[in-house]
Amino acid sequence: MNWLLVVEQVLNGLQFGVMLFLMAAGLTLVFGIMNLVNLAHGSLYMVGAYLAVAGQAWTGSFAGAVAAALLGTLAVGMLVEVIALRTLYERDHLDQVLATFGLILFFNELVAIVWGRAALFTTVPPALSGFVVLLPGLRYPAYRGVIILVGLAVALLLYLVVSHTRLGMLIRAGASNRTMVAALGVNIRLLYTIVFGLGAALAGLGGLMAGPIYTVLPGMGEEILIQVFVVIVIGGIGSIRGALVGAVVVGMVDTLGRAFLKPMLSTVIGPSAADNAGPALASMLIYILMATVLYFRPQGLFPAARG
């Protein structure tokens, strides 16, 4: 097996993992702090992708796309929080699941009304459309490289914000005892809205970067959302560190499984059987991984310490 191909697929796995992390971070933050299961997180990712397309079309520049996606999802997220989700924090998870399921139907259909049901294709910005030579003989698309760097930068930034700033301190305090923080004079409702908006913007960032690689179409959010669930269940719900580790593991397993499972199987069970079993098994791999992890550690790899 060509080892350059292996390196390239490992990078692709890392890139997918980073995308998953952008989604998982927001979802796990909102769950860890507000105790809210937000199925509509995938919708925010989709909205981000569509706003990027629209921003690109209006301004003709990639900077416009970035601004539209990030500011747009921040605004949409905060609006949704104020209108619908705020009243759900005290409800049980079942109510949250149903209400956010309703939001998904709404957003998917709204997007279909505005932009149509057909998939949109966007292009990589010209400045990033080339390749970088990482090793002799290994050329890697610059855009995917940038995604990896942006994702890692966001992870670092998130760590710094949560553990070294006043906002992060309030967030952690709010997670462990909401009433006490409110009693100390902190506007906890505003804090929650801000946290939700930030989570939404992270999802929007994911959608923005996903546009040129995957197709932009209604329902794209749910495809990734369910994989993100696998990520945070493996990593431990509510833990950002767990989200990062889980995202990279799931990204790697999924990408490498799709690339190498079929050729590996064909040496064992023959090429024709592998043609059938390979793709089926590859698409199930992360769920099998999740079941295995849960069997041994029902609380995930890095359970969040909850006060």
Added chain:
Amino acid sequence: MASRARVLTLLAGFLAFGLVPVAAALANQPFYLDLFRRIMIFAIAAVSLDLILGFGGMVSFGHAAYLGLGAYAVAIPAFYGIHSGLVQWTLALALSGLAALVIGAVSLRTTGVSFIMITLAFAQMLYYLGISINAWGADDGMRLARRSQFGPVVDLANPYVFYYVVLGLLVVLLWLGHRLVHARFGMVIRASRSNEPRMQAVGFATFRYKLAAFTIAGAVCGLAGALLANQTEYLTPSYMHWTRSGDIMVMVILGGIGTLFGPVLGAVAFLLLEDVLSAWTVHWQVVLGPLLVLVVLYARRGLFGLLPGGGRDG
């Protein structure tokens, strides 16, 4: 507990179901026969979900998986020329029950949000398995050559016979469900929902009871899947799609969680609403979505709570 008003309401409800074919025949609108048969099939699925969701407090978000497995259990034998309904429906019960046993054994190790996400993920796993098996239709699914065969007397190709078979199954299921939730087994399940540590302290192995309930619910939903494949005469992996799990869950909540008749009412309301809204605009989900949010926020007892003598039948 069963007040007279409630018994009368329920009798009126079943009478209405029983009279639908007559009305459809008189009005020469066979479409309604089809619609109400579909409603009853989803009612069976919704009641099976409520057994674990409402009575057991297990929020399974992957219930459509069993619906799909039941449909596959009809379509795959039919594909190889086995049309016997006895074989197909037994297979549907066994296959989906077995799947529920395995999925439950892993998922029930967790609770709360993890449980919701894991059941969802397992259902997606089966969905992806379905769309990647080329021999059995993959993404496109496959047509059912003929409905399940039960000999000359019970001929499902006759829409009226099929309708009353589904109605009969629904009534039997509700009766069995009533027996189940009021039996010792049902008491243990309901008590585990309200206080599991206490049940364990009293000496019940709650995990086994919950797993048994989860398996029963899966098997019953598999039967609904077998009926659905017969209804549409078509099999597609999209029966297992996660939005379908959401739909079934919505029916339960809309009708009244933790009741046996609520989910039936929920299925009627949800599918009629879908029918009305989709006739009005292709973008009906843009209306349905916010409506759902409103129901969750403001109408927590469901439709069943609004009926005379309605409410939680525990």
